[in-house]
Amino acid sequence: VEVKQLHRTGFHFQPKKHWINDPNRPMYYNGIYHLFYQYNPKGAVWGNIVWAHSVSTDMINWKPLDPAIYPSKPFDRYGCWSGSATILPGNRPIILYTGIVDPNNTQVQNYAVPANYSDPYLQKWVKPDNNPLVFPGVGVNGTAFRDPTTAWWGPDGHWRIIVGSRRKHRGMAYLYRSRDFMSWTKAQHPLHSAKTGMWECPDFYPVSMDSENGLETSVMKGNIKHVLKVSLDLTRYEYYTVGTYFHEKDRYVPDNTSVDGLAGLRYDYGNFYASKTFFDASKNRRILWGWANESDTASEDVNKGWAGIQTIPRKVWLDKSGKQLLQWPIEELETLRGKNVHLNNQQLNLGDHVEIKGIAAAQADVEVSFSFASLDKAEPFDPSWADMDAQQLCSHMGSTVTGGLGPFGLLTLASANLEEYTPVFFRVFKAKDKHVVLMCSDATSSSLKKELYKPSFSGFVDVDLTDKKLSLRSLIDHSVVESFGPGGKTCITSRVYPTLAVLGDCHLFAFNNGTETITIEKLNAWSMNNPLMN
Numbered sequence: 001v002e003v004k005q006l007h008r009t010g011f012h013f014q015p016k017k018h019w020i021n022d023p024n025r026p027m028y029y030n031g032i033y034h035l036f037y038q039y040n041p042k043g044a045v046w047g048n049i050v051w052a053h054s055v056s057t058d059m060i061n062w063k064p065l066d067p068a069i070y071p072s073k074p075f076d077r078y079g080c081w082s083g084s085a086t087i088l089p090g091n092r093p094i095i096l097y098t099g100i101v102d103p104n105n106t107q108v109q110n111y112a113v114p115a116n117y118s119d120p121y122l123q124k125w126v127k128p129d130n131n132p133l134v135f136p137g138v139g140v141n142g143t144a145f146r147d148p149t150t151a152w153w154g155p156d157g158h159w160r161i162i163v164g165s166r167r168k169h170r171g172m173a174y175l176y177r178s179r180d181f182m183s184w185t186k187a188q189h190p191l192h193s194a195k196t197g198m199w200e201c202p203d204f205y206p207v208s209m210d211s212e213n214g215l216e217t218s219v220m221k222g223n224i225k226h227v228l229k230v231s232l233d234l235t236r237y238e239y240y241t242v243g244t245y246f247h248e249k250d251r252y253v254p255d256n257t258s259v260d261g262l263a264g265l266r267y268d269y270g271n272f273y274a275s276k277t278f279f280d281a282s283k284n285r286r287i288l289w290g291w292a293n294e295s296d297t298a299s300e301d302v303n304k305g306w307a308g309i310q311t312i313p314r315k316v317w318l319d320k321s322g323k324q325l326l327q328w329p330i331e332e333l334e335t336l337r338g339k340n341v342h343l344n345n346q347q348l349n350l351g352d353h354v355e356i357k358g359i360a361a362a363q364a365d366v367e368v369s370f371s372f373a374s375l376d377k378a379e380p381f382d383p384s385w386a387d388m389d390a391q392q393l394c395s396h397m398g399s400t401v402t403g404g405l406g407p408f409g410l411l412t413l414a415s416a417n418l419e420e421y422t423p424v425f426f427r428v429f430k431a432k433d434k435h436v437v438l439m440c441s442d443a444t445s446s447s448l449k450k451e452l453y454k455p456s457f458s459g460f461v462d463v464d465l466t467d468k469k470l471s472l473r474s475l476i477d478h479s480v481v482e483s484f485g486p487g488g489k490t491c492i493t494s495r496v497y498p499t500l501a502v503l504g505d506c507h508l509f510a511f512n513n514g515t516e517t518i519t520i521e522k523l524n525a526w527s528m529n530n531p532l533m534n
C-alpha cells in the first residue's frame with residue numbers, strides 16, 4: 001500500500017527508503033563530496049547495517065551509489081558499523097570502520113580502500129585479508145569498542161586514532177598509534193576519559209583561534225585549540241569540550257571553561273547524534289554532519305517505509321571567546337531558496353502572533369532578528385533553577401506561559417488555528433549579575449498525535465545582550481525544524497509529526513508572550529526548492 005507521505009523531508013538528506021543512522025565520515029576527494037552512512041537495505045528499523053554511499057558536488061544535491069561496505073568477510077560478518085575516512089599522503093583515501101564478528105556483537109577495527117582510485121565516484125571498496133587491524137585486546141570491553149576516528153599524523157612519524165569505549169561507567173577514548181597505518185599499538189593512556197558511560201562516535205580535531213577557516217585534522221601548531229566530541233549512549237546527546245592537545249604526551253586537557261560530562265556543551269540540544277566532522281579542503285572549512293533520528297513510533301516508521309535523516313551540513317568554527325563552537329548551515333543551502341517574503345520593523349506586543357504569509361511554510365528557511373528597548377522586564381532567575389537543566393526549565397515555562405522579556409520567537413509548522421505548532425523561542429532572565437538566555441524548540445504542542453516523543457528541547461545561549469538583540473534562523477522541512485540561535489551559538493533540532501499542519505495547510509507565525517514589546521527588526525523567509533535527493 002502506498003502511504004501518503006506527509007512527513008518526508010524536501011531538502012534534507014534521505015535515501016529513497018529504509019532506515020538510516022550515523023553519517024560515516026563524509027569526505028572531499030578530487031572535487032566530489034562523499035557521504036557514507038549506516039543503512040539497513042532491508043527495512044525501516046535498525047539492523048543488517050551496511051555503509052550506504054552517495055556523492056555530490058555541493059552537499060545539497062545527491063546521487064546514490066551502491067553500498068560501499070557491507071558484511072562479506074569473517075571480520076565483519078555481523079555488521080559494518082561506524083568509522084571514518086582518512087586521506088593518506090599521495091591523495092589516497094582509506095576507511096577505518098568497526099566490524100562485528102559474532103552474534104554477541106564483538107567489535108574489531110577494519111580498513112577498506114578504493115578498488116580503483118581513478119573512478120571519480122570511488123564506487124567499489126576492497127577489504128584486504130590482513131584485516132582486522134585492531135582487536136579489543138586485554139582489558140578492553142570487546143562489545144563496547146567502536147567508531148574509529150579520522151587518523152592524525154604526529155611529527156614523530158606516527159599516525160593516531162581514537163576508538164570509543166567504556167570501562168565500567170567510564171567513557172574512554174582509547175588511543176592507538178601506527179607508523180604504517182597497518183600495525184596499530186594501543187597507547188598506555190587513553191587520550192581522555194570521563195565518568196559518563198559509553199563513548200560512541202568520538203571526534204577529535206583542531207580549530208583555529210583567529211579564523212573561521214577549518215584546519216586539516218593533523219594540524220598541531222599555530223594559534224589553535226582542539227575539540228573532543230563524544231556521543232553519549234546514556235543520554236543520546238553529544239557533548240564536546242574545547243581544550244589543549246599536548247601532542248608530545250598525547251594527552252588532551254579540556255580548558256577550565258569547558259565542562260566535561262553531562263553538564264557540558266552540546267552540538268545540538270535536540271534530535272542530533274553520532275555526528276562527524278571533516279575538513280573540506282575545497283573551501284577551507286570544517287563541516288559537521290549529524291543524524292536526526294525519528295521521534296515517531298517504530299510502527300509508523302515501518303508504515304512510512306523510512307526512518308532517519310541527516311541534518312543539513314554545518315560549518316563549525318571556534319567562537320571569538322574561545323569557549324564554544326559556532327555552527328551555521330553551509331552556504332550552498334541558499335541555492336535552494338525560492339520565493340521570498342520579508343518584514344521590517346514589525347512590533348510584537350504581549351499576546352501578538354503575526355502570520356508570515358506567502359511562502360511554503362512546510363519547507364522554508366527563515367532568518368529573523370528581534371530587538372527590544374530594555375532588559376528591565378526580564379524575569380528573575382530563581383537560584384534553585386540552577387540545578388535544573390534547560391530542558392526542564394523550558395517544559396515548565398513553555399511558549400504560552402506569559403513572561404517579561406519573552407517568550408518570543410517563531411511558531412513553526414503551525415496549523416491555521418494553532419491546534420498544532422512547534423515554537424522556537426527565547427526567554428530572558430535576570431540572574432544575580434548577568435542575564436540568562438534560554439532558547440527552546442518545544443515539541444509538546446507539535447502534534448495532536450499522542451504516542452509521539454515530544455520533548456521540550458532547550459539550551460542556554462551565552463550571548464552578550466548590550467545591543468538588545470537576539471537573532472534566530474530556522475530550517476523547516478515537514479518533520480524537522482533545525483534552529484540556530486544568535487550566530488550559531490546554540491542549535492536545536494526537533495523531529496515533529498503534525499497531523500493538521502502539513503503540506504499546504506502549514507503556517508508560520510512570529511509571536512510574543514512577554515510584557516516587553518519585541519520588534520522584528522528584519523525577517524526574511526524563503527520557500528525552499530527540492531534538490532536532487534538520491
Ligand code: DQQ
Nearest residue numbers: 038081082146200201274
Ligand atoms: N551506531 C553504530 C555504532 C555507533 C552507533 C551502529 C551510534 O557504530 O556506536 O549502527 O549511533
